[in-house]
Amino acid sequence: MSQRKGLSSGGRKHRGHNYIHKNEILVGDKGREVVESINENSLVIKHFREYSAELDRKRDRYEAIIKLSRDVTIESKRIIFLLHTFDKESKRETVLGEAKTRLDTLAKSLFKSIAQELDGQDPYQYLRAYTAGIQEYIEAITFYQYLKGDELDDWTNLERSLTYMIPAKAGDNTDNKETPGELAEIKTMLTPHEYILGIADLTGELMRKCINNLGTGDIASCFQTCSFVRSIYIGFLGCMGCSGKEINRKLYTLKQSLAKMENVCYTIKMRGSEIPKHMLADMAIGAASEYGAEDDEGYHPF
Numbered sequence: 001m002s003q004r005k006g007l008s009s010g011g012r013k014h015r016g017h018n019y020i021h022k023n024e025i026l027v028g029d030k031g032r033e034v035v036e037s038i039n040e041n042s043l044v045i046k047h048f049r050e051y052s053a054e055l056d057r058k059r060d061r062y063e064a065i066i067k068l069s070r071d072v073t074i075e076s077k078r079i080i081f082l083l084h085t086f087d088k089e090s091k092r093e094t095v096l097g098e099a100k101t102r103l104d105t106l107a108k109s110l111f112k113s114i115a116q117e118l119d120g121q122d123p124y125q126y127l128r129a130y131t132a133g134i135q136e137y138i139e140a141i142t143f144y145q146y147l148k149g150d151e152l153d154d155w156t157n158l159e160r161s162l163t164y165m166i167p168a169k170a171g172d173n174t175d176n177k178e179t180p181g182e183l184a185e186i187k188t189m190l191t192p193h194e195y196i197l198g199i200a201d202l203t204g205e206l207m208r209k210c211i212n213n214l215g216t217g218d219i220a221s222c223f224q225t226c227s228f229v230r231s232i233y234i235g236f237l238g239c240m241g242c243s244g245k246e247i248n249r250k251l252y253t254l255k256q257s258l259a260k261m262e263n264v265c266y267t268i269k270m271r272g273s274e275i276p277k278h279m280l281a282d283m284a285i286g287a288a289s290e291y292g293a294e295d296d297e298g299y300h301p302f
Contacts, residue, residue: 069133072110076136115186123189138198143205155195163187200250203229207257226261
């Protein structure tokens with residue numbers, strides 16, 4: 001009885017498999033018949049062919065910008081690492097000079113390639129393709145600016161540095177003709193949103209710089225950097241409640257970085273006289289790592 005049931009169920013399964021297989025062949029035959037019956041001269045078909053080609057070009061351009069953005073991210077991280085390396089005043093100008101050269105090369109090469117890809121396109125359609133790279137670049141160049149002169153460029157100045165002049169193409173002017181020597185302006189769009197996100201990432205590097213300065217005995221720079229980050233945080237508090245999810249997430253990280261810096265400065269202020277300098281850095285860093293940010297506004301001026 002059990003064998004009969006097994007054979008019966010197996011038979012039904014086998015017949016069902018054949019039935020599905022036949023249906024697949026039938027659908028395939030019908031599909032081929034439909035494809036063969038398409039009139040390529042139809043206006044609708046021509047439009048769909050154009051739409052397909054346009055979408056393919058857009059995807060290819062999007063992928064090309066993503067690859068350029070990855071290269072920007074990698075080079076920007078290397079520049080940030082370079083800026084963390086100098087620990088003596090004698091190496092300062094050498095490191096800053098090399099970082100400046102590499103930042104200028106980055107703007108003149110990779111960002112120019114992104115601007116060329118965006119030429120004639122709606123930049124907002126491709127913003128997500130290079131937002132990670134441009135945030136990392138803002139983090140690197142503002143870190144350089146802070147180390148150079150304790151100040152940051154406005155986002156409009158940074159966007160102006162990503163503007164380029166190239167020979168005009170046919171169709172750029174009203175006569176639809178190329179004029180010898182005529183130039184056209186292209187740029188990599190930098191929005192205030194990306195600039196703010198980059199500044200939020202900068203505070204993490206400043207926190208590391210503050211702790212590194214403590215390790216080298218540069219206590220005055222710790223207080224100066226902490227005060228600078230606190231000013232940035234006060235500005236970010238004005239964005240609470242009206243900003244997006246990404247800014248709120250980075251604001252939380254900014255608050256944690258500031259809390260660590262304030263705890264380091266507190267340890268120096270309160271116990272700096274009783275702890276040897278070679279032990280003060282380990283003491284402050286250990287206390288900062290154990291500090292937990294509370295659920296308040298996080299603004300505690302000295």
